[in-house]
Amino acid sequence: MRRSALVLAAAACAFGGAIAARSAAPPTVNDAAIAGEAMPRSLSEFGFFADAGGRVPTDGLIEYALNTPLYSDGADKLRYVYVPDGLSVVSDGDGLLQFPVGSAIVKTFAFGTSADQRFIETRVLLHRADGWVALPYRWNEDQTQATLALAGARLPITRPDGVEVNYRIPNKNECKTCHSKDGEVIPIGPKVRNLSPQFLVALRERGALATIPAADRAMPVWGDRAGNPDTASLARGYLDVNCAHCHQPGGMASNSGLDLRWEQDDPHAIGILKPPVAAGRGAGGHRVSIAPGDPDASIMVHRMSSTEPGIAMPELSRSTNDEEGIAIVRKWIAGMQR
Amino acid sequence: MIRITAAALLLATSGAAWAETHTIQPGEGAQERLQEALILAEPGDEIVLAAGRYALTDGLSVDVDGVTLRGAGMGPGEAGSILDFTAQAGAGEGLLVTSDNVTLRDFAVENAKGDGIKSKGADNIVYHAIRVEWTGGPKATNGAYGIYPVEASNVLVQDSYVRGASDAGIYVGQSENIVVRRNRVVENVAGIEIENSNNAEVTENLATRNTGGILVFDLPGLPRVGGGDVLIANNAVIDNNTDNFAPEGNIVASVPAGTGIMVMANTGVQIIDNALINNATSHVILIAYSQPYTDERYQPVPQDVFIGDNIFGSGGYAPDFAGGAELLKATGLDALPAILTDGLHRNVTSSKARRAMTLGLASVGQPRTEGMPDFIELAAAPAITTRKQMPTAAKALEARIK
Numbered sequence: 001m002r003r004s005a006l007v008l009a010a011a012a013c014a015f016g017g018a019i020a021a022r023s024a025a026p027p028t029v030n031d032a033a034i035a036g037e038a039m040p041r042s043l044s045e046f047g048f049f050a051d052a053g054g055r056v057p058t059d060g061l062i063e064y065a066l067n068t069p070l071y072s073d074g075a076d077k078l079r080y081v082y083v084p085d086g087l088s089v090v091s092d093g094d095g096l097l098q099f100p101v102g103s104a105i106v107k108t109f110a111f112g113t114s115a116d117q118r119f120i121e122t123r124v125l126l127h128r129a130d131g132w133v134a135l136p137y138r139w140n141e142d143q144t145q146a147t148l149a150l151a152g153a154r155l156p157i158t159r160p161d162g163v164e165v166n167y168r169i170p171n172k173n174e175c176k177t178c179h180s181k182d183g184e185v186i187p188i189g190p191k192v193r194n195l196s197p198q199f200l201v202a203l204r205e206r207g208a209l210a211t212i213p214a215a216d217r218a219m220p221v222w223g224d225r226a227g228n229p230d231t232a233s234l235a236r237g238y239l240d241v242n243c244a245h246c247h248q249p250g251g252m253a254s255n256s257g258l259d260l261r262w263e264q265d266d267p268h269a270i271g272i273l274k275p276p277v278a279a280g281r282g283a284g285g286h287r288v289s290i291a292p293g294d295p296d297a298s299i300m301v302h303r304m305s306s307t308e309p310g311i312a313m314p315e316l317s318r319s320t321n322d323e324e325g326i327a328i329v330r331k332w333i334a335g336m337q338r
Numbered sequence: 339m340i341r342i343t344a345a346a347l348l349l350a351t352s353g354a355a356w357a358e359t360h361t362i363q364p365g366e367g368a369q370e371r372l373q374e375a376l377i378l379a380e381p382g383d384e385i386v387l388a389a390g391r392y393a394l395t396d397g398l399s400v401d402v403d404g405v406t407l408r409g410a411g412m413g414p415g416e417a418g419s420i421l422d423f424t425a426q427a428g429a430g431e432g433l434l435v436t437s438d439n440v441t442l443r444d445f446a447v448e449n450a451k452g453d454g455i456k457s458k459g460a461d462n463i464v465y466h467a468i469r470v471e472w473t474g475g476p477k478a479t480n481g482a483y484g485i486y487p488v489e490a491s492n493v494l495v496q497d498s499y500v501r502g503a504s505d506a507g508i509y510v511g512q513s514e515n516i517v518v519r520r521n522r523v524v525e526n527v528a529g530i531e532i533e534n535s536n537n538a539e540v541t542e543n544l545a546t547r548n549t550g551g552i553l554v555f556d557l558p559g560l561p562r563v564g565g566g567d568v569l570i571a572n573n574a575v576i577d578n579n580t581d582n583f584a585p586e587g588n589i590v591a592s593v594p595a596g597t598g599i600m601v602m603a604n605t606g607v608q609i610i611d612n613a614l615i616n617n618a619t620s621h622v623i624l625i626a627y628s629q630p631y632t633d634e635r636y637q638p639v640p641q642d643v644f645i646g647d648n649i650f651g652s653g654g655y656a657p658d659f660a661g662g663a664e665l666l667k668a669t670g671l672d673a674l675p676a677i678l679t680d681g682l683h684r685n686v687t688s689s690k691a692r693r694a695m696t697l698g699l700a701s702v703g704q705p706r707t708e709g710m711p712d713f714i715e716l717a718a719a720p721a722i723t724t725r726k727q728m729p730t731a732a733k734a735l736e737a738r739i740k
Contacts, residue, residue, distance in 0.1 A: 150377050151370035154395055154427065168428050172377050173399035176436070183436070183459060249561065252436075252458065255488045255512050257560045268559060268632060275629060276587055277560060280452065280482020280505050283587030299587065310452035310481055315430035 397429025
């Protein structure tokens with residue numbers, strides 16, 4: 001059985017070029033790889049991209065953008081959603097879209113622009129019959145192949161702006177650390193309130209979304225923050241995206257009692273005058289998460305402003321500080337009534 | 339789903355017939371090799387750490403049910419298996435466990451940048467013969483917790499050793515059915531801390547040279563509040579006079595050096611047959627939570643506390659809190675009585691009529707300077723002779739350690 005498969009594979013290799021040239025059938029996503037039980041060794045097995053370098057998405061992948069994105073050491077992200085033909089996404093208000101089994105979310109992390117752009121890793125979230133699975137794939141030096149990096153990796157990277165980054169590709173468990181609620185892996189990003197309207201339109205045009213849900217409280221567009229006077233909204237959006245995947249009931253940091261979700265409006269729950277529980281030296285000598293009017297006395301600012309493990313928040317995904325994010329959160333806290 | 343069912347079956351039957359053992363060696367690539375083995379493990383598998391030192395740069399994690407991680411011993415010599423996090427560059431703890439029915443045994447974690455070993459929502463977990471140590475001794479820059487199970491049912495921590503934690507050596511938080519026994523906790527801020535938890539047994543431990551030996555706390559505003567039903571028995575709580583080195587802002591930063599056992603805001607605590615020796619502030623402190631709070635579920639004072647026949651050695655001769663020295667002087671004694679309360683406790687009894695010291699506060703949150711210190715007599719309640727019923731579900735986990 002196995003031998004004959006090998007022979008066939010060899011034959012396919014030998015004639016591959018000729019076949020491709022003749023049929024010119026567009027490449028398609030490998031639904032079996034998404035839905036199966038295996039962890040494919042190579043990203044190419046999914047058929048998400050038409051080229052070896054992962055630059056050309058296969059027809060079926062829909063690019064999306066987020067209003068406010070997660071900071072990942074300043075990496076650029078190329079995000080795609082795949083929904084199998086004939087299946088639909090269901091929206092549940094302005095929260096997380098409910099993707100059917102067989103869907104995939106694909107996100108490539110890159111530094112640099114145009115010809116100088118280098119892919120570091122591509123993370124995939126696969127919706128299988130028994131739940132979501134998160135897998136990280138690391139791009140090779142030649143940018144021709146991305147292979148499964150189950151145990152993650154650490155890579156020294158010099159950013160285009162010259163900043164040295166001790167970049168971390170998360171291991172499979174670390175993926176789950178953020179992508180987890182009540183112990184199950186879930187997507188984080190594609191919430192209606194944080195999705196670009198263009199993406200929702202594209203999804204509908206493909207027939208994968210019946211109606212475009214209303215986002216009553218859409219999150220602000222981070223890229224437009226310079227012209228946005230609503231600092232509280234910017235800060236809360238930033239904290240939701242960068243912190244709330246852990247800091248919410250059922251999240252990895254639920255025991256802290258800190259709940260930084262966009263929709264949470266209890267002042268104590270979002271950290272205002274809230275003493276720490278298990279912050280350890282992360283508290284930095286400060287007594288509360290948010291000291292109104294006093295960012296320098298706020299544990300939240302202290303932990304965002306450190307790169308030292310044990311102090312730094314978020315714990316994963318960054319080795320550098322997000323100065324822009326810190327500035328917005330500082331401004332928000334400084335503006336609070338003491 | 340099928341896999342989970344198989345795991346349940348496997349755990350139910352004692353002979354883990356299909357389980358595999360994967361042995362990991364220290365040396366080049368240990369981070370990736372060990373983490374990959376932990377990820378690829380099937381329920382029931384055992385990952386064995388060969389003796390030696392594992393130089394690690396990132397946190398490790400276990401997320402498969404029923405896995406055993408076993409070393410060759412806790413060291414400190416190289417005959418043990420030592421996970422060395424001195425060069426750690428990321429993650430909030432050395433080892434993180436997020437799956438159920440996990441057994442951790444016979445290895446050490448050194449110099450984790452955050453917590454040593456954290457298990458979150460990991461039910462039925464066993465920590466056996468584990469050493470977690472910050473080898474430079476007490477420092478505010480050490481990680482917070484050594485052994486840190488949180489949000490779990492059925493926790494067994496035994497025969498382990500923790501030194502140098504800048505918060506608590508062994509910290510069990512927001513959990514139920516807990517046994518912490520036969521451990522040695524040395525030179526931590528808190529030796530052992532049971533917080534916002536219920537049905538806990540803390541027995542036969544040695545807590546020495548910490549700031550405070552054993553703490554039983556309940557804090558407001560957390561998902562789980564209302565801690566209680568805690569037995570603290572047969573422990574040696576000796577010489578816990580290390581200056582408090584917790585970073586300010588943490589609740590334990592307020593624990594005075596020289597504290598033996600401290601109970602804050604719990605319901606139903608028994609303190610029986612312990613040896614409390616040379617704790618300079620006080621052997622037993624009962625105290626209310628004094629910060630403002632808005633949590634309507636919360637009950638801030640210690641209540642239904644029974645203090646049985648403990649051995650009280652020298653102690654209380656140098657109370658390390660504001661006004662402590664003046665208080666001692668005013669009593670005209672060489673040392674305060676073995677039991678100190680802020681006066682806000684409810685229903686505290688003793689195996690025999692016993693004199694205690696009160697700071698004489700009248701209401702929760704009142705400044706200590708307004709208290710009217712005095713001696714009080716604790717009522718004798720010889721009828722309370724039975725110990726609290728033990729968390730049998732946690733104790734049953736000992737069957738895993740052969």
